[in-house]
Amino acid sequence: MIFLFAGFAALLVASSLLVVLHRNPVTSALFLVLAFCSLGGIYLLLQAEFVALVQVIVYAGAIMVLFLFVIMYLNLRQDVERGVQTAIRRGLGWLVGAVLLAEAFALIAKRWQVGPVSGGPEMLEGNTQAIGRALYTRYLFPFEITSLLLLVAMIGVIVIAKGRGGTAAADDSAEEKP
Amino acid sequence: MREYLPILLFLIVAAVFAGSTIGMSSLIVPRRRNARKDSAYECGVDPVGNARARFTIKFYLVAVVFILFDIEAVFLYPWAVTFRQLGLYGLVEMLLFIVILLVGYVYLLKKRAFEWD
Numbered sequence: 001m002i003f004l005f006a007g008f009a010a011l012l013v014a015s016s017l018l019v020v021l022h023r024n025p026v027t028s029a030l031f032l033v034l035a036f037c038s039l040g041g042i043y044l045l046l047q048a049e050f051v052a053l054v055q056v057i058v059y060a061g062a063i064m065v066l067f068l069f070v071i072m073y074l075n076l077r078q079d080v081e082r083g084v085q086t087a088i089r090r091g092l093g094w095l096v097g098a099v100l101l102a103e104a105f106a107l108i109a110k111r112w113q114v115g116p117v118s119g120g121p122e123m124l125e126g127n128t129q130a131i132g133r134a135l136y137t138r139y140l141f142p143f144e145i146t147s148l149l150l151l152v153a154m155i156g157v158i159v160i161a162k163g164r165g166g167t168a169a170a171d172d173s174a175e176e177k178p
Numbered sequence: 179m180r181e182y183l184p185i186l187l188f189l190i191v192a193a194v195f196a197g198s199t200i201g202m203s204s205l206i207v208p209r210r211r212n213a214r215k216d217s218a219y220e221c222g223v224d225p226v227g228n229a230r231a232r233f234t235i236k237f238y239l240v241a242v243v244f245i246l247f248d249i250e251a252v253f254l255y256p257w258a259v260t261f262r263q264l265g266l267y268g269l270v271e272m273l274l275f276i277v278i279l280l281v282g283y284v285y286l287l288k289k290r291a292f293e294w295d
Contacts, residue, residue, distance in 0.1 A: 150282065161236070
């Protein structure tokens with residue numbers, strides 16, 4: 001178990017570093033897919049099967065497609081950032097990184113535990129069943145609100161992509177690739 | 179945890195197979211390069227322009243709609259495995275959820291989001 005965790009964690013750290021350090025944005029996005037998949041492996045080791053599969057299906061599958069599309073829309077040929085903005089971004093990056101590092105040290109100092117949490121109530125049923133029972137009884141209202149959120153997103157994407165007139169507002173400068 | 183062992187073995191075999199194939203071919207392949215060989219392969223046609231051209235927004239529309247219905251499908255999994263416990267109550271709440279999304283689906287259909295133009 002500890003070897004599996006170490007393997008997935010090493011893969012996750014390596015691919016995350018490559019996401020940040022690689023110069024080609026498309027390659028970075030593909031390494032993010034690998035990072036999401038290894039994160040799914042870690043969720044599986046924590047016995048969170050449903051979260052692990054959602055991680056792979058929704059994040060690695062669907063959201064990364066959106067990421068790739070956005071990269072292609074922005075048409076990034078080279079690093080466009082220079083000047084003062086870069087300095088601000090660097091400073092912010094170091095600051096956030098330091099905060100995260102401090103959090104990690106605080107976590108390690110208190111307790112170092114990997115793998116499934118022991119000592120909790122014994123799970124007689126699957127993880128997905130537990131989520132289902134909680135979601136469709138106690139958290140019924142947030143669940144129904146989710147459908148409204150999805151509806152808003154559907155209308156929003158139509159308004160953005162097709163324009164208010166209902167006709168396709170085709171961008172003339174955009175070349176269509178077959 | 180033990181039932182995931184085949185998946186782990188599958189992952190390991192896939193990684194080893196892909197890695198060894200690419201690694202071996204990069205080790206033993208003869209390298210005689212010329213400009214024609216180094217160019218991108220485009221079905222016998224000489225490559226024209228940059229592959230990183232800008233796409234139309236229509237692809238993005240399809241991708242977002244895919245994500246939204248993907249999330250709807252994800253909510254169906256925990257519902258399906260607890261369907262018998264929830265009974266009629268569960269059926270009604272899932273129907274409400276799907277009807278609200280159906281409104282969005284009809285809206286997309288009316289706005290001709292699925293037609294390519």
